[in-house]
Amino acid sequence: MSSGIRRASWALGTVARPCRTDPAMAGGLRWWGEALLGAGLAAFLCALRVQAVCEGATVTQELLKEGFHRDLLLKVELGVTGEHAGGCTVAARTHLPPGIYVDPYELASLQQHNLTKAVLIPDVVDVEAPEYLATGLLVLLYLEPDPWCSHCFRAALPVHGRYHRPAEDSEEALVILRSPEVLVCCCDNRLPAECWKPAEVDAACSGKNAGPCQWYNLIHKSAHEESILQVPVGLTQHSSMVCAVTLLATVFCSSLILTAVCKYGQFSEKLKEVTLGR
Template identity: 90%
Template sequence: MAGGLRWRGEALLSAGLAAFLCAFRVQAVCEGATVTQELLKEGFHRDLLLKVELGVVREHSGECTVAARTHLPPGIYVDPYELASLQQHNLTKAVLIPDVDVEAPEYLATDLLVLLYLEPDPWCFHCFTATLPVHGRYHRPAEDSEEVLVMLKSPEVLVCCCDSRLPAECWKAAEVEAPCSGKNAGPCQWYSITHKSAHEESILQVPVGLRQHISMVCAVTLLATVLCSSLILAAMCKYGQFSEVICSE
């Protein structure tokens, strides 16, 4: 009887030790990522700097592609024409979902989803970085503040390793219809990894007008429009080819 109890105790102890070592191994291998995002410059036109430091060891990372899936609120947008120019010169690579109306004000705009590909950082082991130009939208005039705060949440970190096998316990499949890299013509399987953020949110300060200045702004705009139109008409009457017809009327 005593021998059986002792055998059971040793078996439970061995199982517990094995479970602890397995959990320790998974935690060591599956150490998450650290995400840092920073808004550079001032005013309406900013640069969003993203930096991701992977916690996995090199033998599991392989030839992987790292991307950040960022949800931009209505107060921020990415200019698709500017992005196309940057991608043409290999300065950045991103996918916009959906199409962007660059003329819409904040109160008529919708959220924007951006998949931003990150490049390896030569100065940091297991770090990936990318910069995305973002722009603040025009807001409604405020009552007593000359700035509006737009909150930008931490992105989701995605990893795609089409040519290597990842430890299944570390990754969660993500629904992303985008190629792993420029080498792949079609979409492949992306995986989401847990991460911690240096800051949960980044704050964009967008300048706005004040409601009590509306009358003054309208009056100055109307005066400037009338003055410029008069100067243009006078120049046309004096130097234009049809000056006689226009001025006689």
């Protein structure tokens, strides 16, 4: 019994005895801990610095005018990041929902007079289609330098609202326009990777250099995440009245046109010739 007690006491003493650590090993562990802590702190400070620099770029979009026909105004302030984009082309890529569109014929006229420059994808747009039969549209709008602001760019583009289905209790339909992407195309220099990342763009760079050019996407913050376009719509309870008034107006106008043609047009002259000939 006494020998068993002595063995148990020896085992407990062995377990309870504190572990001895090699001084060299302890120093190595301390060095690795300090190194990891320093690396993490440096990465955190670097992320804060990059975020502060990149957040200097701001994008603002506004919908001017009222009703169906609006002007989309885009403003981009590059801030500190604009120091690296000297001589580069700045553009905004925005996705238009089915409820809003750009008239390609109007855009061609504006580009012919050098009032704006944009690329539509797809380039064929059905301007007569209602909202529920239309598809979305991708617009690449080239921005011009703002003479009143350093590292600022702006551009305006006419947009139009589509007709929506009649509503039951609201006289307006809401079309949400998301914040655009800011793109920069550079031919002579490469932009730092902190705020810029390469982007795939199906459009040519308008730079003068004929060498290889690269599009970049800017990490930025938006003044407003989205803009809302309010489009007037009809009410379903007015459908019968609208159809009746439209039918009466069509019959009345057709009667006036037919009367004028019979009285003053070539149809009356030929009728007289046929009558006199007989």
